[in-house]
Amino acid sequence: xxxxxxxxxxxxxxxxxSSGELPAEEFTQQTEQKKVKIYDFKRxxxxxxxxxxxxxxxxxxxxxxxTTALSAKLRSMVGVHVTSVDQLTxxxxxxxxxxxxxxxxxNMDPLKGNAILEIDPVITFTVIDRLFGGAGxxxxxxxxxxxxxxxxxxxxxxxxxxxxREAWATVIDLRPRLGTIETNPQFxxxxxxxxxxxxxxxxxxxxESEGMMNLCIPYITIEPIIAKLSAQYWFSSIRRGETDAxxxxxxxxxxxxxxxxxxxxxxxxxxxxxxxxxxxGDIIKLNNTTIRDDFTFKVEDRPKYKCxxxxxxxxxxxxxxEAIEDTPDEFLIxxxxxxxx
Numbered sequence: 001x002x003x004x005x006x007x008x009x010x011x012x013x014x015x016x017x018s019s020g021e022l023p024a025e026e027f028t029q030q031t032e033q034k035k036v037k038i039y040d041f042k043r044x045x046x047x048x049x050x051x052x053x054x055x056x057x058x059x060x061x062x063x064x065x066x067t068t069a070l071s072a073k074l075r076s077m078v079g080v081h082v083t084s085v086d087q088l089t090x091x092x093x094x095x096x097x098x099x100x101x102x103x104x105x106x107n108m109d110p111l112k113g114n115a116i117l118e119i120d121p122v123i124t125f126t127v128i129d130r131l132f133g134g135a136g137x138x139x140x141x142x143x144x145x146x147x148x149x150x151x152x153x154x155x156x157x158x159x160x161x162x163x164x165r166e167a168w169a170t171v172i173d174l175r176p177r178l179g180t181i182e183t184n185p186q187f188x189x190x191x192x193x194x195x196x197x198x199x200x201x202x203x204x205x206x207x208e209s210e211g212m213m214n215l216c217i218p219y220i221t222i223e224p225i226i227a228k229l230s231a232q233y234w235f236s237s238i239r240r241g242e243t244d245a246x247x248x249x250x251x252x253x254x255x256x257x258x259x260x261x262x263x264x265x266x267x268x269x270x271x272x273x274x275x276x277x278x279x280x281g282d283i284i285k286l287n288n289t290t291i292r293d294d295f296t297f298k299v300e301d302r303p304k305y306k307c308x309x310x311x312x313x314x315x316x317x318x319x320x321x322e323a324i325e326d327t328p329d330e331f332l333i334x335x336x337x338x339x340x341x
Contacts, residue, residue: 046196046219047087051229056085059200059215062167069159070206074130079205080213086201091193093216100144100183104157105190107177113221114179114190117157120211123204128152136207144183154178164215171228191218198222263307263318264296294321 047055063080070078097103102119121141128149130136145153161176168174182188191197200215222229266286278284294306297320307318 045087047198047226047229051226052085052087052198054229055198055200056082058167058171059085059202062163063202065163065166066160066202069163070127070156073156073159074127074136074206076130076136076207077205079203081203083201083203083212084199086199087196087219088199089193090191090195090197090216090218093197093199093214094185094188094193097185097214098142099185100142101185102145102153103182103185103188105179105182105188106161107179108217108221109175109177111172111174111221111224113218115176115218115221116188116190116214116216117160118212118214118216119153119157120204120213122209122211123206123213124153126206126209126211127156130206131156136209145181150181154181157181172225191220195220259300262298262301263309264298264303266293266295296324 060082063082067078067080070080097118098121101121102124104117104119106115106117108115124145125141126136131152157178161178164176165174196219198217198219200217202213202215204211204213268284268287270284294308295318296303297305297307297318303324305323306321308321310317310319
């Protein structure tokens, strides 16, 4: 820890410099320390720490959605967690993955270029075994996928991409589409080897099988939205609340909800003994109700309107009148509580 000089010590140093006892150059060297940062021009940093942190938070949401989706699809215990988010060259990524493996080339529309979703063979064959009715035991298979296995894994990847779209929704309306699936990393050259990429590593566990899923996104692909990859923008997008699009979706869904309606003619309070003695042909007089009084029109047992009885052709009907001011449930609960005491 650097010592803090008192005012007297500072005055003595200045006096020593003025009298020539301590050269100014030596004083400068003693008080100043140069900080040198090593910079590798072969691996330039394209992403800031804030941007990497934001991408990690986005894909933590993606991992939770994928965990739920795969658990339901495979009917097995599935765990997907973000292990790390790194920046490296594309060549380093290609060299780090096994051969053969499952490489899904993803179109990142509306962004230009492609990304790669790499799934460890252990996870790939465990998923296929579960979907074919197997127990999903740990497999150590190193071979290319058959046509049937390729078709099965395509359906799983498409579902995973839907989760990716939802995780990126606060930043961009991403519409990822599956292009092709390769098994040899050398056939998946989406960018030059020296191009910087962001690598999101997801630890995946299905039953007793453990492996990795890697999402590789080139810098040139997300460069147009790089300014949006900040924690401040991400959180502000979450707090932005409902958009017009969301309101339209909610309104459309609410309009299709089925509700029950009823018309209340009147009410009366009877003892339980009187109810037991009711028989066919009995006449029950309702309280404060005449043929001229309005009925109560209810929606889901809540009074909404006053109405008058009538007919439309051969059918009974009611004519809606003035609205009834609805009493919130919270007020009713409070009133009851006060009455109880």
